Amino acid sequence: MATCPKRNGDGFQVCMTCDGSGEIESTCPECDGVGEDDLHDTCPECDGTGEAVDECPDCEGVGEILCRACDGEGAVTDGGSPPDPSAPD
Ligand SMILES: [Zn+2]
Ligand SMILES: [Zn+2]
Numbered sequence: 001m002a003t004c005p006k007r008n009g010d011g012f013q014v015c016m017t018c019d020g021s022g023e024i025e026s027t028c029p030e031c032d033g034v035g036e037d038d039l040h041d042t043c044p045e046c047d048g049t050g051e052a053v054d055e056c057p058d059c060e061g062v063g064e065i066l067c068r069a070c071d072g073e074g075a076v077t078d079g080g081s082p083p084d085p086s087a088p089d
């Protein structure tokens with residue numbers, strides 16, 4: 001086993017879905033990104049920005065996820081060299 005090279009082997013990696021922010025931006029479903037409703041009032045859902053900010057579903061708003069390379073173990077099996085046949089059991 002070798003220390004996972006990602007983030008010094010702390011077992012976590014930055015969530016790529018939200019780039020570590022824990023939030024993802026999407027078009028406001030209430031006003032369809034326009035920022036105002038049919039009466040041209042400011043959309044209360046997005047406050048007129050036309051954007052909705054949702055908690056990232058991948059990391060649940062944390063911004064980081066368990067490292068996929070080491071499964072959160074912080075260490076990875078050396079996959080480079082095949083097992084030495086002369087090594088003792
Ligand atoms: Zn809106
Ligand atoms: Zn995320």
Ligand SMILES: [Zn+2]
Pocket residue numbers: 004005006009010011012067068069070071072073074075
């Ligand atoms: Zn790792």
